[in-house]
Amino acid sequence: METLQTPYFVIDESILQHYYDMLTDSLKQNWNNYLIGYSFKTNSLPWLVSFVKKNGAYAEVVSEDEYSLARYLGYENHEIIYNGPYKGEASFREVLLAGGFCNLDSRLELSWLTKLAKEYPSQTFSIGIRVNFDLEKMCPGETTMGETSGRFGFCYETGKFAAALQTLRELPNVSIAGLHLHSSSKSRSVNIFRSIAQMACKLQQEYQLSLSYVDLGGGYCGGLEGRPEYPDYFPVVAEELSKCFTPSKTKLIVEPGISLISKCTTFVTSVFDIRDIKNARYVMTDGSRFNIDATMIKTSHLFHIINNKEYSEERPIIKQQIISGYTCMEADRMFSYDNKQELVPGDRIIYENVGGYTMSLNPLFIQYFPAVYVRKEGKLIQVRRKWGPEDYVRGTVQIL
Ligand SMILES: *Cc1c(COP(=O)(O)O)cnc(C)c1O
Numbered sequence: 001m002e003t004l005q006t007p008y009f010v011i012d013e014s015i016l017q018h019y020y021d022m023l024t025d026s027l028k029q030n031w032n033n034y035l036i037g038y039s040f041k042t043n044s045l046p047w048l049v050s051f052v053k054k055n056g057a058y059a060e061v062v063s064e065d066e067y068s069l070a071r072y073l074g075y076e077n078h079e080i081i082y083n084g085p086y087k088g089e090a091s092f093r094e095v096l097l098a099g100g101f102c103n104l105d106s107r108l109e110l111s112w113l114t115k116l117a118k119e120y121p122s123q124t125f126s127i128g129i130r131v132n133f134d135l136e137k138m139c140p141g142e143t144t145m146g147e148t149s150g151r152f153g154f155c156y157e158t159g160k161f162a163a164a165l166q167t168l169r170e171l172p173n174v175s176i177a178g179l180h181l182h183s184s185s186k187s188r189s190v191n192i193f194r195s196i197a198q199m200a201c202k203l204q205q206e207y208q209l210s211l212s213y214v215d216l217g218g219g220y221c222g223g224l225e226g227r228p229e230y231p232d233y234f235p236v237v238a239e240e241l242s243k244c245f246t247p248s249k250t251k252l253i254v255e256p257g258i259s260l261i262s263k264c265t266t267f268v269t270s271v272f273d274i275r276d277i278k279n280a281r282y283v284m285t286d287g288s289r290f291n292i293d294a295t296m297i298k299t300s301h302l303f304h305i306i307n308n309k310e311y312s313e314e315r316p317i318i319k320q321q322i323i324s325g326y327t328c329m330e331a332d333r334m335f336s337y338d339n340k341q342e343l344v345p346g347d348r349i350i351y352e353n354v355g356g357y358t359m360s361l362n363p364l365f366i367q368y369f370p371a372v373y374v375r376k377e378g379k380l381i382q383v384r385r386k387w388g389p390e391d392y393v394r395g396t397v398q399i400l
Contacts, residue, residue: 006270006348007287008371009359010380011048015264019222019230020055023256026230030238033247034254037081037101039218040066042257042356045372047383049073052260058101060218060255064088067095081215081255083130083180085152096125101253103128103180103215105153110167117171128178128215129164131156131203135183138195142187150183156203165207179203182217182255192219193233197240204244214241215253222256223263223353230259258356265355267292267370271308271347272326281321283343288325289332291370292354294361301335302353308346315341323349327366368392 027034037060038052044066049059050073059070062084068091070080077098082091085105089112095102096116104110104127117125130153136143145151154161168176179200185192193216200214216237221227241252269287276282289296307315321343325332337343362369368387373380393399 004268004373004380005371005386006268007291008268008373008386009354010266010268010373010375011045011261011355011383012264012266012375013051014375016051016261017055019260019263020052023230023254023260024055026234027252027254030234031241031247031252033250034252035081035213037215037253037255038260039255039257040070041360042218043261043358043360044069045359045384046073047372047374048261062086064091067091081253083182083255096127097123099126101128101178101213101215103130103178104164105130107164110164113174114167114171117174121173123173125174126177126212127168127174128180128213129154129161129168129176130180130182131161131199133157133161133181133199135185135192135195135199138198139185139187139189139192142185142189142192144184144186152182153180156199161203162207176209176211178211178213178215178253179209180215180217182215182219184219188219188221188228188259190228190232190236194236194240197237201240201244211245211250213251213253214245215255218255218257218259220254220256220259222259261355262353263355265353265358267351267354267358269349269351271343271345271349273345274343281318283321283323283337284326285323285334285349286326287334287349287351287370288327288365288367289334290325290327290363290365292334292351292358294358294363296331301351303335303349303351305343306348306350308344308348311344311346315344318342364392 036057038057039060041062058079058081059075060081060083061067061070063086077094078100080095081101082095083103092102092112093116113127132150132153132155134157136146154164168174181196181199196216203209220233222229267287269285271283271285273284317339319339321337323334323337371382371386372384374383
């Protein structure tokens, strides 16, 4: 295993299974009518998609490309949860005609639905609606939208949500089946999900909704010390939901992404060069910030180091070593390694908790996609080879 060419990702299957089972156990115990929609955008590596599919998860997709990938990887239209502001009309129709889950995000989609319902008067369409609401007010300082509004769904406070309900109720063959309440938060706290569940109840009561599902969306924590895990969320969610809903009538949908796959995924890199420039020591590695932090927002990383065993010389303590990536961008620096043993070529830096928003956000910049291995019963199995020029030119129509 030490001889594999770096850089590469490793997904530990038993840890992934552990988290998947932790999620289903908690849902079973607290709301035994549930559905898991795996968030494609978080990481749609085909092996991962097949893994969650085998475990019973539906595909949660937010674009026509993701929809097409789900279909390509074997999902039926009724096994799709279609969300987000950028659906395609053709796939929107396919999903609804097949009885899949579709959560309306805008007036535009409302017009698509109106057209579809009129075209198929003898068919009944079940639809969900994405709610835009002031979660920041319920959980001050915790949301990503903060004081400004979120961009998605129909706004409760301005009456747009009520207006959309009215339009839907005027369509004779459309039933309002679900609410979609996904909201991203900085805190990913239990309190966020308590508030989301409370909002579902509030809407149910205010508008006398008879819902076959409540979709909480994603945004859970998982695999981080001192932070919540699945079993912390669902007793609280169930406590709130049970005030207005029962599992026998209303399904709980969750859309996990990062919480499911972070803990099981590592990224293995090697030091290939050291350079001293003025007072700084740069440790050049074959991994890049683009592999693990493409949006350049991380301020710290979880990692461990394996020393090059062939290097037998003394390793002095170095005041500052700047761990850098292979790209030609100055900003491609991962972290500063201060007052630590000297790093030398051949040492490995292994980043932990890197399953979410890494592979899916990795650009084809300077180096192509790294390999991915799955650790299964102690062995590493390659599930994606390192991309080469043949992969890169694949979509090219004509070279000269
Ligand atoms: C991003 C997203 C998710 C997954 O979020 P995580 O933070 O990865 O759990 C689920 N549902 C929707 C609608 C999303 O946009």
